[in-house]
Amino acid sequence: MIDRIAKPVFIALLFLTASVLPQSLSVQAAEPNRFTVSDFSFTSPDSWKSIRPRSSMRKAQLSVPNSKDGDAGEVVFFHFGPGSAGGTKANIDRWYRQFQEPVAKLNAGTEEARIGDIKVSFVHAEGTFMSGPPVGRKVAKANYALLGAIVEAKKGSIFVKFTGPSTLVKSAEADFKTMVTSAKPL
Numbered sequence: 797m798i799d800r801i802a803k804p805v806f807i808a809l810l811f812l813t814a815s816v817l818p819q820s821l822s823v824q825a826a827e828p829n830r831f832t833v834s835d836f837s838f839t840s841p842d843s844w845k846s847i848r849p850r851s852s853m854r855k856a857q858l859s860v861p862n863s864k865d866g867d868a869g870e871v872v873f874f875h876f877g878p879g880s881a882g883g884t885k886a887n888i889d890r891w892y893r894q895f896q897e898p899v900a901k902l903n904a905g906t907e908e909a910r911i912g913d914i915k916v917s918f919v920h921a922e923g924t925f926m927s928g929p930p931v932g933r934k935v936a937k938a939n940y941a942l943l944g945a946i947v948e949a950k951k952g953s954i955f956v957k958f959t960g961p962s963t964l965v966k967s968a969e970a971d972f973k974t975m976v977t978s979a980k981p982l
Contacts, residue, residue, distance in 0.1 A: 829841070829842055829844070829846070831846065831856050832982065833855045833856055833873045833875050833954050834855070834875040834949055834951050834952065834954055835949060835950070835951050835981060835982045836911075836947065836949060836954060836979040836980065836981055836982065837979065837980045837982055838856070838873075838975055838976075838979045839975065839978065839979075840858050840871075840975055841968075841971045841975065843860075843861055844858045844859065844860050844861075844871070844971075845858065845859045845861070846858055847859050849872075853874060853876075854872050854873065854874060855873045855874060855875050855954075856872075856873040857870070857871070857872050857873070858870070858871040858872075859871075860958070860960060860964065860968055862960070862961065862964050864961075864963070864964075866960075866961045866963075866964065867937070867960060867961055867964075868960065868964075869958060869959065869960025869961070869964050869965060869968065870958070870959055870960060871956065871957070871958045871972070872956070872957050873954060873955070873956050874954070874955040874956075874957075875951075875952060875953075875954050875955070876952060876953075877951070877952040878950075878951060878952040879952065880952060881952075881953065881955065883953075884917050884946050884948065884953070887944075887946055887953075887955060888906060888917070888919050888944075888946070891919055891921065891942055891944050891957065892904055892921055894925060894926055894942065895921055895923040895924060895925055895926065895942075896923060896924035896925075896926055896936060897923040897924060899921075901923065902921040902922060902923045903920075903921065903922045903923070904919075904920065904921040904922075905919075905920055906918060906919050906920075909973070909976075909977050910977075911947065911976075911977055911978075911979055911981070912981065914947060914948060914949060914950075914981070915948045916945055916946065916947050916948070916976060916977060917945070917946045917948075918943070918944070918945050918973065918976075919942070919943070919944040919945070919946070920941065920942065920943050920944075920969075921941065921942045922939075922940070922941045922942075922962050923940070924936050924937065924938045924939075924940065925937045925940035925941075925942065925959055927940075927959070939961060939962050939963075940959060940960065940961060940962060940965075941959070941960065941961070941962040941964075941965035941966065942957065942958065942959050942965070943957075943958040943959075943965050943969055943972055944956060944957045944958065945972075945973075945976040947976065947979065949981075956972075956976060958972050
């Protein structure tokens with residue numbers, strides 16, 4: 797008697813749970829390395845793990861494993877819509893200010909690429925990264941690097957920020973750039 801009741805209840809709960817999951821989670825379950833941010837589809841390297849974003853500002857978040865005993869890297873995608881979050885230069889300057897050292901000592905720089913007719917600005921910096929939320933306590937992380945990309949999309953820029961130990965970020969730079977430049981407009 798209990799089995800006749802339990803099975804339909806279980807199936808109903810399973811259906812209800814699946815129907816209320818955010819679409820990005822259900823897509824990630826089918827293809828863990830493919831995800832959408834704004835009007836672009838990205839594919840991350842197979843070894844990078846998709847994790848639940850820690851805040852609603854984050855549209856996607858990945859963990860990059862470290863083969864050494866150091867910290868894993870973190871790749872975060874942001875999208876705020878057209879005209880939001882300032883322009884490319886303002887965001888590059890904001891990323892540089894997340895380091896303890898002045899810009900002149902960060903081994904910092906930028907370069908441009910394209911996704912079709914869409915401009916992409918890549919940014920890099922190395923030094924003591926001040927990890928933490930935009931407002932609140934920060935933790936100094938020495939010998940860290942930031943590799944960023946700003947995709948100047950029609951529906952508003954997509955900001956992609958990869959932080960982690962310098963050796964990890966440098967070793968994953970080609971994979972990061974491939975992930976960004978091979979994104980597909982929807």
